[in-house]
Amino acid sequence: MLSSLNPATGLTFNLHFLQTAFDTLIDSYIDNKVGIAENFLNATLANQLREKLAALHSQGHFQSAGTGNEKIILHDKLYRSDMIYWLDRKHNDPVENEFFDLMDSFVLHLNSTCYTGITGYEFHYAMYPAGSFYKKHLDQFRNNPSRQYSMITYLNPDWQEGNGGELRIHHADSEQDISPVSGKSVFFKSSELEHEVLVTNTARLSITGWLKVG
Numbered sequence: 001m002l003s004s005l006n007p008a009t010g011l012t013f014n015l016h017f018l019q020t021a022f023d024t025l026i027d028s029y030i031d032n033k034v035g036i037a038e039n040f041l042n043a044t045l046a047n048q049l050r051e052k053l054a055a056l057h058s059q060g061h062f063q064s065a066g067t068g069n070e071k072i073i074l075h076d077k078l079y080r081s082d083m084i085y086w087l088d089r090k091h092n093d094p095v096e097n098e099f100f101d102l103m104d105s106f107v108l109h110l111n112s113t114c115y116t117g118i119t120g121y122e123f124h125y126a127m128y129p130a131g132s133f134y135k136k137h138l139d140q141f142r143n144n145p146s147r148q149y150s151m152i153t154y155l156n157p158d159w160q161e162g163n164g165g166e167l168r169i170h171h172a173d174s175e176q177d178i179s180p181v182s183g184k185s186v187f188f189k190s191s192e193l194e195h196e197v198l199v200t201n202t203a204r205l206s207i208t209g210w211l212k213v214g
């Protein structure tokens with residue numbers, strides 16, 4: 001498939017670049033249980049998604065996390081204090097759709113290289129205002145095993161040490177802190193790894209989602 005494309009269009013290059021990002025994410029997941037790809041999003045798409053998120057948030061479209069799709073989560077500000085907005089192809093938003101196209105490519109690549117059998121996904125924008133956090137938790141609900149893999153992509157181009165809001169992964173005998181830097185994606189098994197979002201000192205933007213079966 002790759003070789004049938006005209007290199008002059010740049011498509012071949014883009015596909016190779018994408019595959020490298022996909023493989024980086026998958027290989028690091030296999031090696032360390034937590035996949036990390038620093039440049040999963042290119043800077044243009046990351047900026048467009050960040051601008052879209054900011055606009056939707058300022059127009060009042062975000063809801064407190066824990067309400068809406070998963071009523072089972074306790075609506076408890078002591079547990080998590082982020083705000084979310086679910087992405088949907090039905091919005092016909094070109095930037096959201098570009099993100100979905102990227103995820104479609106990733107899922108195809110994941111299924112064909114790792115036989116993961118992913119059949120669906122869900123993603124939401126997340127906004128953690130200064131002072132917010134998400135305490136230690138697992139992403140797979142006890143009564144619903146459909147969430148197989150968690151995937152978080154960050155949209156904070158100016159993040160610096162001291163801003164807080166790191167993703168802390170709790171491994172069996174160690175902790176791993178991941179900075180929420182723009183373009184970076186993190187990928188791990190939803191049923192396996194407990195994790196938390198440390199208190200952020202500045203607004204922290206991201207897209208969080210789950211790859212699902214069934």
Ligand SMILES: O=C(O)CCC(=O)C(=O)O
Nearest residue numbers: 134139152167197206208
């Ligand atoms: O934003 C993150 O780094 C993690 C978010 C998270 O754990 C969740 O939404 O379940």
Ligand SMILES: [Fe+2]
Nearest residue numbers: 137138139195
């Ligand atoms: Fe989580």
